[in-house]
Amino acid sequence: MKNYQAIYVDGRWRTPRQKTVLEVENPATQEVMGTVPLSSAGDVAEAVRAARRGFDTWSRTPVTERLGYLSRLRDALTARHEELAHTIVAEVGAPISFARTVQAGAPLALVTSYLDLLPEFDFTERLGGSEVIKEPLGVVGAITPWNYPLFQAVAKVVPALAAGCTVVLKPAEAAPLSAYLLAEALVDAGLPRGVFNLVPGSGRGAGEALVTHPGVDVISFTGSTRTGRRVAELASGTVKRVVSELGGKSPSIVLPDADLPHAVAATVASAFANSGQTCTAWTRLLVHTSQYDEAVDLAAKTADNCVVGDPMSEQTTMGPLISHEQRQRVRSYIAEGMSDGARLVTGGPEAPTGLDTGYYVQPTVFADVRPDMSIARQEIFGPVLCILPYTDEEDAVRIANDSIYGLSGAVWSAAPERAAAIARRIHAGQIQINGTQIDLLAPFGGCKQSGNGRELGRYGLEEFLQTKAVHA
Numbered sequence: 001m002k003n004y005q006a007i008y009v010d011g012r013w014r015t016p017r018q019k020t021v022l023e024v025e026n027p028a029t030q031e032v033m034g035t036v037p038l039s040s041a042g043d044v045a046e047a048v049r050a051a052r053r054g055f056d057t058w059s060r061t062p063v064t065e066r067l068g069y070l071s072r073l074r075d076a077l078t079a080r081h082e083e084l085a086h087t088i089v090a091e092v093g094a095p096i097s098f099a100r101t102v103q104a105g106a107p108l109a110l111v112t113s114y115l116d117l118l119p120e121f122d123f124t125e126r127l128g129g130s131e132v133i134k135e136p137l138g139v140v141g142a143i144t145p146w147n148y149p150l151f152q153a154v155a156k157v158v159p160a161l162a163a164g165c166t167v168v169l170k171p172a173e174a175a176p177l178s179a180y181l182l183a184e185a186l187v188d189a190g191l192p193r194g195v196f197n198l199v200p201g202s203g204r205g206a207g208e209a210l211v212t213h214p215g216v217d218v219i220s221f222t223g224s225t226r227t228g229r230r231v232a233e234l235a236s237g238t239v240k241r242v243v244s245e246l247g248g249k250s251p252s253i254v255l256p257d258a259d260l261p262h263a264v265a266a267t268v269a270s271a272f273a274n275s276g277q278t279c280t281a282w283t284r285l286l287v288h289t290s291q292y293d294e295a296v297d298l299a300a301k302t303a304d305n306c307v308v309g310d311p312m313s314e315q316t317t318m319g320p321l322i323s324h325e326q327r328q329r330v331r332s333y334i335a336e337g338m339s340d341g342a343r344l345v346t347g348g349p350e351a352p353t354g355l356d357t358g359y360y361v362q363p364t365v366f367a368d369v370r371p372d373m374s375i376a377r378q379e380i381f382g383p384v385l386c387i388l389p390y391t392d393e394e395d396a397v398r399i400a401n402d403s404i405y406g407l408s409g410a411v412w413s414a415a416p417e418r419a420a421a422i423a424r425r426i427h428a429g430q431i432q433i434n435g436t437q438i439d440l441l442a443p444f445g446g447c448k449q450s451g452n453g454r455e456l457g458r459y460g461l462e463e464f465l466q467t468k469a470v471h472a
Contacts, residue, residue, distance in 0.1 A: 001032075001033060001034055001035075002024075002033065002034035002035075002087070002177050002180075003034060003035045004034070004035065004036045004037065004177075004180050004200075005021075005037060006037065007037060007039055007043055007047075007197075007198055007199050007200065008183045008187075008196070008197060008198040009043070009046055009047045009050050009197050009198075009199070010046070010047075010050035010053075010054075010193050010194050010197070011050075011191075011192070011193030011194060012193075015037075016037045016038070016039055016040065016043050017040045017042050017043055018037075018038060018040050020037070020038045021035045021036065021037055021038065022035060022036050022037070022038050022173055022176070022200065022201075022202075023035050024036065024091055024174070024175070024176065024177060025174075025323070026090050026091070026093075027092070027093040027319070027320040027321060027322050027323060027358060027359045028093050028310060028311050028312075028319060028320050028357075028358045028359075029357065029358065030357055030358060030359070033090050033091065034090075034091070034177050036176045036177070036180070036200040037200065037201075038200070038201045038202060038205065038206070039170075039199035039200055039201035039205070039206040040201075040205065040206070040209075041205065041206070041209035043199055043201075043206070044168070044170075044199050044201075044206050044209040044210050044213065045209065045213060045215075047168045047197035047198075047199050048139060048141075048168055048210070048213050048215040048216055049215065050193070050194040050197055051139040051166040051167065051168050051194050051195070051197055051215075052138075052139055052166070052194075052215050053193075053194050054166045054192060054193060054194025054195045055136070055138055055139060055165065055166045055194075057192060058136075058161075058164060058165075058166055058192060058194075058195045059135070059136045059138075059164040059165070060164075061164065063118060063119070063121075063123075066118070066161065066162060066164070067115060067118055067119065069161070069189050069190065069191055070111060070114060070115055070118075070158060070161065070162065070189075071115060072188065072189035072190060073111060073158070073185055073186060073188075073189040074108060074111040074112060074115065075189075076184075076185035076186075076188040076189055077107065077108055077111065077182070077185045078108060080181055080184075080185060081100070081104050081105070081108070082100075082104075083181060084103075084104040084150060084178055084181055085099040085100045085103065085104040086099070087177050087178050087181060088103040088104060088149065088150060088175070088178055089311050089312060089319075090177075091146075091149070091174070091175040091176075091177050091178065092146065092147065092149065092175050092274075092319075092322060093275065093311050093319035093320040093321065093322060093358075093359070094274055094275075094311060094319055095311045095313075095316045095317060095318065095319050096311060096312050096313070096314060096316075097314060097316075098273070098274065098317075099311075102148075102151075102274075103148060103149075103150060103151065104150060106151050106440075107150050107151050107153075107154040107155075109440060110151065110154050110155060110158065110440055110456070111154060111158055113440040113441055113456070113457065114158050114159060114162050114461070117162075117441065117457060117458060117461070118162050118461075121458065121461065122134075123135075123465075127469075129471070129472065130469050130470060130471045130472070131469070131470040131472065132467060132468070132469055132470075133467070133468045133469075133470060134462070134465040134466070134467055134468075135164070135465060135466055135467075135468055136163045136164030136165045136464060136465060136466075137163070137165055137217045137218050137241065137464050137465060137466050138165060138166075138216075138217030138218065139165065139166055139167075139168065139215055139216050139217050139218070140156070140160040140165045140166070140167045140168070140216070140217070140218045140219075140220060140464060141167075141168050141170070141210040141211060141213070141216040141218065141219045141220070142156040142157060142160070142167055142168070142169045142170065142220045143170045143203075143207055143210065143211075143219065143220070143221045143222070143223070143231070144156065144169070144170070144171050144172055144179070144222055145172050145222045145223045146172035146173075146174040146175035146322055147175075147274060147277040147278060147279070147322070147381075148274070148278075149171060149172060149175040149176075149178045149179065150178040150179075150181075150182060152222050153169060153171060153178070153179055153182055154182070155455050155456065155460065156169075156220045156222075156455070157169060157182070157186075157196065159455075159460045159461045159463070159464060160218075160220070160464045161191075161195065161196070162461055163461055163464035163465050164464075165217075165218070165464045166194060166195045166196070166197075167195070167196050167197065168197045168198075168199060168210060168216070169182075169183075169196070169197065169198050169199070170199055170200065170201060170206050170207050170210055171198075171200055172223075173200075173201075173202055173203065174322050174323060175322070176200045179198060179200065180198070183196070183198045203227065207231075208234060211231055211234045211235050211240075212234050212235075212237060212238070213238075214238050216238075216240060217240060217241065218240060218241045218242075218243065218463070218464060219231060219235050219240055219241070219242045219243070220243045220244075220453075220455075220463070221242065221243070221244045221245075222244070222245045222246075222279075223246065224246065224247055224379075225246040225247040225379075225404075225405075225449045225450070225451075228244045228246040228451060231244065232244065241463070242452075242453070243445075243451075243452070243453030243454075243455070243463045244451035244452055244453060245279065245407075245444070245445055245446065245450070245451045245453075245455060246279070246405075246407075246446065246449060246450050246451040247279060247379040247405055247407070247449065247450060248279045248280055248281070248379060248405045248406075248407030248408055248446065248450050249283060249284060249376075249377065249378070249379050249403050249404075249405045250280060250281060250282050250283060250284065250405070250407055250408040250409045250410070250428065251282065251284045251285075251286055251399070251400035251403075251409045251410070251426070252266075252267040252270070252282035252284065252285050252286065252409065252410040252411075252412070253286045253390075253396045253397075253400060253409070253410065253411045253412065253422060253426075254267075254285070254286065254287050254288070254291070254295065254412045255288070255393070255396075255411070255412060255413040255418065255419065255422070256288045256290060256291060257413055257414040257415060257418075258412035258413050258414060258434075259412070259414070260287075260291055260294060260295060260298065261298055262412075262435070263412035263434075263435075264285065264287075264295050264298040264299050264302065265298070265302050266410075266435045267282045267285045267299075267385070267410065268285075268299055268302040268303055268365075268385060269302075270282040270410070271283050271285075271383065271384070271385040272303070272306060272317075272318060272363055272383045272385070275318055275319055275320065275321050275361070275382065275383055276321075276330070276361075276380070276381060276382040276383035276384060277321065277322060277326075277381050277382065279379075279407060279408075279450075280407055280408035280430070281408075282408070282409065282410050283379075283380065283384065283385060283386060284376060284386050284388060284399075284400075285299065285385060285386065285387045285388070286388050286389075286390050286396050286399055286400060287387060287388075287389060287390070288389070288390060288391075288396075289389045289390070289391055292367075292387070292389045295387060296345055296365075296367045296387055299345070299365050299385060299387060300345045300346045300365055303345075303346050303347065303363040303364070303365050303385070304346055304363075306318050306363045306383075308352045308355065308360060308362070308363065309352075309355065309360075318363060318383060319360075320358040320359040320360045320361075321359045321360070321361055321382060322359070323359060324359055326359065326381065326382070327359040327360075327361055327382075329380075329381070329382070330361050330380055330381070330382030330383075330384065331349040331361065332349075333374065333375055333378065333380045333382070333384065334347070334348060334349040334361075334364055334375075334384060335349050336374050336375065337366050337369070337373065337374070337375035337384075337386075340370075340373045340374065340375070341368070341370075341373075342366040342367070342368055342369045342370075342373060342375060342386070343366065343367045343368040344364070344365075344366060345365040345366065345367050345387075346362075346363070346364065346365050347361075347362035347363050347364025347365060347383075347384075348362055348364060349361075349362075350362065361382055361383055362383075363383045364382075364383060364384045364385070365384075365385045365387065366384070366385065366386050366387065367387045369386040369387060369388050370388075371388060371399050371402050373386075376388065377403065377404075379405065393422060396422070397422065397425045397426065400426050401425075401426060401427050403448075404448055404449045405446065405448060405449055405450045406427045406428045406429065406446050406447035406448040406449075406450045407428055407429055407430065407445075407446035407450035407451075408428055408429070408430045408431070408432075408446075409423075409426050409428045409430070409431045409432075410431065410432045410433070410435070411423050411426070411431060411432075411433050411434075412433075412434055412435075413433075413434070416433060416434065419433045419434065420433060427447060427448065428446065428447065428450075429443070429444065429445045429446040429447055429450065429454075430442075430443075430444060430445075430446075439457075440456055440457065441456065441457035441458070442456065442457055443455070443456060443457060443458075443459035443460070444456045444459075444460075445459075
């Protein structure tokens with residue numbers, strides 16, 4: 001059990017104003033595995049005031065000094081790597097191997113990327129007779145999701161600090177414990193008072209108080225499109241900058257000349273990673289009609305090889321969903337797909353055999369999916385893959401773009417230039433060709449109802465800067 005009783009405000013751990021606590025459930029055992037306090041609007045206001053005071057000094061701290069703090073943060077996170085992995089397994093249900101490499105490992109790589117980037121970043125430039133200065137915006141309100149709790153926190157906190165901003169972090173209610181370990185690491189790094197503040201709480205309580213506070217200059221939000229609309233609406237009252245990364249329904253287009261087995265296996269892996277609770281998951285597999293039946297068989301076999309079970313087992317490849325509510329949501333979409341006429345190839349709404357405890361869902365593959373079906377249009381956020389046929393490249397692009405979302409996608413072809421031509425036509429913020437790994441220095445974000453703004457690398461840093469022209 002991890003029972004936290006304090007919030008972190010103005011460089012110290014202190015008792016929140018109210019006594020209410022939030023219980024954190026282990027989704028594999030359905031047992032309470034930790035508690036955190038629920039911050040009130042007053043706690044948030046105090047954190048924002050502390051961040052505002054801290055900004056006056058932190059914004060003028062030389063880049064070399066900020067680099068020193070971030071370097072010590074990386075060391076502190078490295079020392080906590082195994083504890084972070086185990087904590088995320090317990091609060092999210094991610095398999096331990098995935099937690100080590102992705103959930104706890106990727107944040108370390110992200111910190112390193114900013115340590116490499118920051119010394120080379122130009123905060124000033126000359127344009128004619130004028131000087132253009134990029135200055136820190138101010139206080140950042142960071143609101144993070146539960147599916148990748150540490151990575152998303154680091155992706156907001158680190159570039160904000162690197163830019164010279166101060167931060168108030170509100171982690172997700174379902175998975176707030178890794179944020180405490182991040183806070184402890186930042187304390188070890190020796191950050192000055194007020195530069196980082198942690199206020200766990202509910203979305204309607206602490207979250208809305210943070211979004212509406214006039215002392216907050218930027219809101220960086222990752223979560224559902226529905227909540228993102230609410231955040232944008234509330235933030236507009238004080239004309240804050242809002243950086244949002246929201247939902248997705250990403251296509252994976254397999255061209256006829258591609259390595260079909262490899263493309264299908266990689267798409268299934270993407271759709272089922274983190275139990276399908278990944279905004280960038282390739283959940284729509286688009287295959288040419290001539291290869292459709294073969295692709296369906298390959299996807300079914302790959303799905304059937306998933307090992308669903310105890311996330312602490314090294315053999316497990318898929319753990320539970322985050323909560324009872326999320327499991328019910330996914331099950332309802334599976335049932336809806338079946339009633340709409342999609343062909344259930346493998347999986348289904350029933351619990352996996354022998355897993356009556358825990359919020360488990362079977363890895364599910366649907367074939368004969370029409371683009372107008374709900375399962376092809378809505379972000380399910382569970383291990384559900386839809387396979388759709390296309391007749392030619394124009395048809396594939398049309399189906400891929402027929403979505404309110406535009407976050408991610410993939411194109412597969414033996415001719416990379418052919419794949420790149422298709423990638424340019426897909427309305428999304430990020431496309432991977434033939435499974436190429438994501439570069440942490442490249443911009444990440446979406447278009448349409450997948451959000452706006454960018455994270456990672458130089459683009460993520462610039463979201464926390466404002467541009468000033470000095471004419472002399």
